[in-house]
Amino acid sequence: MKPRILLIEDDPRIRRFLRASLPTQGYELLEAGTGSEGLSLAASQVPDIILLDLGLPDMEGIEVIRRLREWSAIPIIILSARGQERDKVVNLDAGADDYLTKPFGVGELLARIRVALRRTGPGEEGKTADLFTLEKLRVDFDRRQVFREEEEIHLTPIEYKLLSVLIKHQGKVVTHRQLLKEVWGPSSVEQHPYLRIFILNLRRKLEDDPTRPHYLITEPGVGYRLRGE
Amino acid sequence: MDNQPSADAARRPPPRPDGPPQAAGGGVLVCLNSSSAAAQLVRTASRLAEAGRTEWFAVYVETPGDHASFADQEQIAKTLRLAAQLGGQAVMLSGFNLRDALLDFAREQGAATIVLAQPRQPRWRRLFSVSLADQLRRGAGHLDLYLISDAEAAARPRRAPRRSVWILLRDYGLAATGVGVCTGLAFVLFPYLALTNLVMIYLLTVVIIASRLDQGPSISASLLGVAIFAFLFVPDYYSFSLANTEYAITLAVMLIVSILISNLASRIHYQARAASQQERQTAALYAMSRNLTTKLSLPELLPEAVEQISRTFDSQVSILMPDGAGNLHLSAGKHFPDDYGSEMLVANWVYRYGHFAGLGTKTLPKARGFYLPLRASQKMIGVLRLEPARPNQMIELKSLRFLEALGSQVALAIEREHLSQQAHQAQVQIEAERLRNALLSSVSHDLRTPLTVIAGSASSLLEGETTLDSLTKAELTQTIYEEANRLDRLVHNLLEMSRLQSGQTKLNFEWHVLEEVVGCALAQLEPQLQHHPVVIQLPADLPMVRIDALLMERVFINLLENAIKYTPEQTTVTISGWLSHQELLLEVADRGPGLIPGDEELVFEKFYQASEGSARGVGLGLTICRSIIEAHGGHIWAANRPGGGATFRFTLPLEAGAPLLDKTLPELQKSHPDEAAHSVN
Numbered sequence: 001m002k003p004r005i006l007l008i009e010d011d012p013r014i015r016r017f018l019r020a021s022l023p024t025q026g027y028e029l030l031e032a033g034t035g036s037e038g039l040s041l042a043a044s045q046v047p048d049i050i051l052l053d054l055g056l057p058d059m060e061g062i063e064v065i066r067r068l069r070e071w072s073a074i075p076i077i078i079l080s081a082r083g084q085e086r087d088k089v090v091n092l093d094a095g096a097d098d099y100l101t102k103p104f105g106v107g108e109l110l111a112r113i114r115v116a117l118r119r120t121g122p123g124e125e126g127k128t129a130d131l132f133t134l135e136k137l138r139v140d141f142d143r144r145q146v147f148r149e150e151e152e153i154h155l156t157p158i159e160y161k162l163l164s165v166l167i168k169h170q171g172k173v174v175t176h177r178q179l180l181k182e183v184w185g186p187s188s189v190e191q192h193p194y195l196r197i198f199i200l201n202l203r204r205k206l207e208d209d210p211t212r213p214h215y216l217i218t219e220p221g222v223g224y225r226l227r228g229e
Numbered sequence: 230m231d232n233q234p235s236a237d238a239a240r241r242p243p244p245r246p247d248g249p250p251q252a253a254g255g256g257v258l259v260c261l262n263s264s265s266a267a268a269q270l271v272r273t274a275s276r277l278a279e280a281g282r283t284e285w286f287a288v289y290v291e292t293p294g295d296h297a298s299f300a301d302q303e304q305i306a307k308t309l310r311l312a313a314q315l316g317g318q319a320v321m322l323s324g325f326n327l328r329d330a331l332l333d334f335a336r337e338q339g340a341a342t343i344v345l346a347q348p349r350q351p352r353w354r355r356l357f358s359v360s361l362a363d364q365l366r367r368g369a370g371h372l373d374l375y376l377i378s379d380a381e382a383a384a385r386p387r388r389a390p391r392r393s394v395w396i397l398l399r400d401y402g403l404a405a406t407g408v409g410v411c412t413g414l415a416f417v418l419f420p421y422l423a424l425t426n427l428v429m430i431y432l433l434t435v436v437i438i439a440s441r442l443d444q445g446p447s448i449s450a451s452l453l454g455v456a457i458f459a460f461l462f463v464p465d466y467y468s469f470s471l472a473n474t475e476y477a478i479t480l481a482v483m484l485i486v487s488i489l490i491s492n493l494a495s496r497i498h499y500q501a502r503a504a505s506q507q508e509r510q511t512a513a514l515y516a517m518s519r520n521l522t523t524k525l526s527l528p529e530l531l532p533e534a535v536e537q538i539s540r541t542f543d544s545q546v547s548i549l550m551p552d553g554a555g556n557l558h559l560s561a562g563k564h565f566p567d568d569y570g571s572e573m574l575v576a577n578w579v580y581r582y583g584h585f586a587g588l589g590t591k592t593l594p595k596a597r598g599f600y601l602p603l604r605a606s607q608k609m610i611g612v613l614r615l616e617p618a619r620p621n622q623m624i625e626l627k628s629l630r631f632l633e634a635l636g637s638q639v640a641l642a643i644e645r646e647h648l649s650q651q652a653h654q655a656q657v658q659i660e661a662e663r664l665r666n667a668l669l670s671s672v673s674h675d676l677r678t679p680l681t682v683i684a685g686s687a688s689s690l691l692e693g694e695t696t697l698d699s700l701t702k703a704e705l706t707q708t709i710y711e712e713a714n715r716l717d718r719l720v721h722n723l724l725e726m727s728r729l730q731s732g733q734t735k736l737n738f739e740w741h742v743l744e745e746v747v748g749c750a751l752a753q754l755e756p757q758l759q760h761h762p763v764v765i766q767l768p769a770d771l772p773m774v775r776i777d778a779l780l781m782e783r784v785f786i787n788l789l790e791n792a793i794k795y796t797p798e799q800t801t802v803t804i805s806g807w808l809s810h811q812e813l814l815l816e817v818a819d820r821g822p823g824l825i826p827g828d829e830e831l832v833f834e835k836f837y838q839a840s841e842g843s844a845r846g847v848g849l850g851l852t853i854c855r856s857i858i859e860a861h862g863g864h865i866w867a868a869n870r871p872g873g874g875a876t877f878r879f880t881l882p883l884e885a886g887a888p889l890l891d892k893t894l895p896e897l898q899k900s901h902p903d904e905a906a907h908s909v910n
Contacts, residue, residue: 085779103713103714103717105710192739192740193739193740193741193773193888194888196740196741196742196745196773197742197773197888199745200742200744200745204769210744210748211744211747211748211751211765211767212748212751212752212763212765213748213752217752218745218748218749218752220749220778220779220782221737221778221779
């Protein structure tokens with residue numbers, strides 16, 4: 001069965017562009033022009049993923065996210081303009097899974113969709129991987145060992161934890177707040193500068209060129225993302 | 230009332246319009262008094278001066294015997310103001326003697342004509358009094374006198390001195406006491422001293438009294454002293470009869486000398502007092518003007534003025550200024566909640582008519598405050614309110630003039646501030662207008678180019694659906710994609726620019742690692758950087774900086790884009806950073822053709838393009854960089870590199886409290902100390 005995508009977007013031109021590209025890539029597309037229409041479609045059609053525009057005419061994007069999250073864990077990818085980093089963070093922290101900045105390419109969109117679907121895909125939930133590999137990187141969770149090519153890299157417990165969280169959300173953006181909460185606990189969610197220092201240290205250990213990171217990608221103003229496959 | 234210059238009043242014929250005016254070659258001086266004819270005097274002087282094309286002065290001389298009532302003072306102030314409005318110079322002089330003061334002033338200013346009022350007096354009085362005109366004529370051979378008859382002056386003889394009876398009583402009492410003490414001393418010394426030396430004691434007493442008190446008491450002391458001396462110490466003793474006629478000479482000389490001394494001493498005394506008051510006022514005015522000129526904004530300037538005037542006048546001072554609708558509001562100084570409504574009525578009246586009013590004046594005297602209009606060169610600026618610390622304390626003429634002088638300083642300072650604001654706004658408006666025009670033409674050009682390419686490529690694809698080969702199709706599609714991205718960056722820069730310019734951007738300062746910011750910029754430009762190797766030289770221990778990361782990323786993006794735009798492919802772009810004193814110095818350098826010498830500053834101007842049509846993009850990138858860097862408290866500049874190429878450098882201030890980048894940094898306080906030890910799975 002084709003994965004079903006619900007697009008909540010008021011601009012008909014963007015709907016047309018996605019209508020032209022998504023079905024050819026093997027997805028079934030549902031369209032809604034308003035937030036309320038989107039919410040009722042989400043309830044009746046139960047899509048596998050929701051693409052949500054933040055500039056809807058009838059309600060705030062965050063409102064849509066909150067109402068959806070009351071009953072559903074369907075992955076939500078938000079579509080927003082550049083310069084709205086604060087909105088993005090607020091929406092991500094409210095329960096959205098990922099975001100795309102307009103204008104975006106179809107390639108980018110498909111990659112995000114794949115990441116979001118994989119998380120909820122059959123057999124993924126609750127599955128414990130003993131080994132994680134990403135290009136030159138290899139993490140052995142049983143032994144708590146990290147390798148770059150064949151060389152073992154020594155991480156501090158915090159660095160290891162940080163990497164683990166990013167691996168758990170691989171391909172998906174993780175906000176500063178979420179990272180701090182998962183690694184250090186709920187009382188440290190405002191400690192962004194320390195997070196930056198640990199990311200810097202992690203990059204210096206893992207990346208070939210830490211100034212042009214390949215694995216640990218910065219999402220400016222939002223958070224970090226571990227490169228997807 | 231006949232105020233017109235008439236044939237019998239003017240002792241000399243008035244200047245005829247056809248002949249050379251007599252005032253030619255020297256200024257006109259008009260001597261004012263408090264009569265209502267003063268306005269006529271001023272107008273006449275103004276006409277005379279106009280005819281002779283010379284400057285003219287309206288002079289009021291304050292003399293020791295002159296105790297003008299407040300109503301008179303108001304009249305004089307009004308007349309002086311009228312003179313100023315008519316183009317004359319209003320001058321207030323203090324002098325012991327009206328005639329001397331006038332003549333001195335005329336000599337100093339080179340005045341050739343004196344205009345004054347001639348009181349109409351009954352013939353019998355003229356016999357006994359010497360008019361000012363007569364006095365002047367005697368002392369001023371070279372001056373023309375121009376007299377205007379003044380009926381009112383006769384009808385209103387000079388009023389009795391307004392000085393308090395108690396003060397007068399005290400002064401005379403003191404004088405009498407002085408003479409008494411002196412007599413006691415003389416009585417004790419009588420057996421030992423010769424008569425002539427006793428005279429000296431009396432003369433000394435008169436000198437002392439005259440140097441402390443006014444002329445009246447000291448002359449009384451002279452007379453009293455001579456009388457007592459004649460009665461007690463001149464034979465026959467205890468009688469006014471003289472044993473020898475020689476004593477008559479002694480007494481006469483003693484009397485003349487004491488009166489002369491008391492006259493001279495009072496004159497010196499008066500002049501010293503006037504001089505010291507003048508000096509205080511000059512000093513206060515100077516301090517005021519100096520303080521006001523150093524204040525640049527109204528919120529600084531007004532309290533300063535209020536403070537100074539309060540101190541000088543020992544009063545509560547407020548400044549009221551109109552809002553856009555012309556309603557007065559308290560702008561500085563003390564609130565006056567009592568009777569606010571009725572006080573504001575007075576203030577509004579003063580603002581409307583430009584004439585002082587309130588406490589102690591003829592207009593609305595019931596008010597608690599005295600209101601002075603603040604008039605600048607162009608219009609009314611506001612109203613100054615002054616409420617004396619002691620109730621019912623009147624403002625004297627001298628203080629009034631002084632207060633007016635201070636007020637006009639304040640008004641001018643406020644006006645200067647208003648004008649500079651207006652000039653600034655006009656400048657901003659012109660700049661905005663110029664910018665809008667430049668932006669429109671530049672943007673329409675810059676938008677049209679990629680749009681043309683996109684539209685052209687897309688239409689080729691549509692038309693050539695069947696005829697184009699797949700390679701060409703891919704190429705056209707690629708072009709569309711690239712041009713769209715270019716458009717996006719352009720729009721983004723435009724938005725950023727307008728946001729920065731309008732001050733809407735609220736900077737989101739946080740501690741950041743520069744390496745990460747540079748990395749983000751590089752990641753965004755990845756497709757464009759394919760043909761330009763980038764070298765990054767950032768020391769590993771570079772401290773964290775408090776910046777708005779998104780804006781700083783924009784700086785690097787714009788600098789890198791600029792480098793890509795103006796340098797040939799395969800030339801290296803270097804990003805470096807290092808610590809320098811208390812700053813972080815960052816640099817983006819290329820090996821391109823470099824800047825046109827002399828353009829190093831111009832490149833930061835809006836819409837600067839290295840050469841006409843050489844590259845795409847509205848020349849906004851570097852302007853945005855400058856705005857952003859300056860918002861961060863740093864500065865940015867450009868230069869040519871030794872060995873070729875351009876370098877753009879900027880500084881960021883280092884702030885205290887940066888989180889340490891040290892490797893030995895203790896790990897952050899863990900809320901769940903055991904959690905880190907577990908695998909996430």
